[in-house]
Amino acid sequence: MTFPIQKTDAEWKALLAEKGAEAVAYQVTRQAATERPFTGKYETHWADGSYHCMCCSAKLFDSDTKFDAHCGWPSFSLAIPGAITEITDRSHGMVRVETVCSQCGAHLGHVFPDGPTDTGLRYCMNSASLHFTPK
Numbered sequence: 600m601t602f603p604i605q606k607t608d609a610e611w612k613a614l615l616a617e618k619g620a621e622a623v624a625y626q627v628t629r630q631a632a633t634e635r636p637f638t639g640k641y642e643t644h645w646a647d648g649s650y651h652c653m654c655c656s657a658k659l660f661d662s663d664t665k666f667d668a669h670c671g672w673p674s675f676s677l678a679i680p681g682a683i684t685e686i687t688d689r690s691h692g693m694v695r696v697e698t699v700c701s702q703c704g705a706h707l708g709h710v711f712p713d714g715p716t717d718t719g720l721r722y723c724m725n726s727a728s729l730h731f732t733p734k
Contacts, residue, residue, distance in 0.1 A: 636670065649662060662731075672725060682701055
């Protein structure tokens, strides 16, 4: 799959370092790793604002769609329209829906159909793939 923003691995690593991203950010965003549950900086973060892709700064979620799913990762009920691309993920012996940034293809996490709001969705994201902009 091709995305509008393309960079080499070296360019992504340099960009993430320049932004002061967490050490695991490259592995999460470019290699589809997952941070350990309950360790991400946004799991219990409740300020007003918006969440953006750590790699390209595309706006992904508004803070008013965030909820506590008690799963160990920041969870959202609704993404910004067009911000996220969904890909079938058959890794680890299961079928899930991977979420990636529609602009740069950064791995964000997964979306599940078990959310508590009227969308019925739970976007389970890695904090390392996000940065927050206060309102």
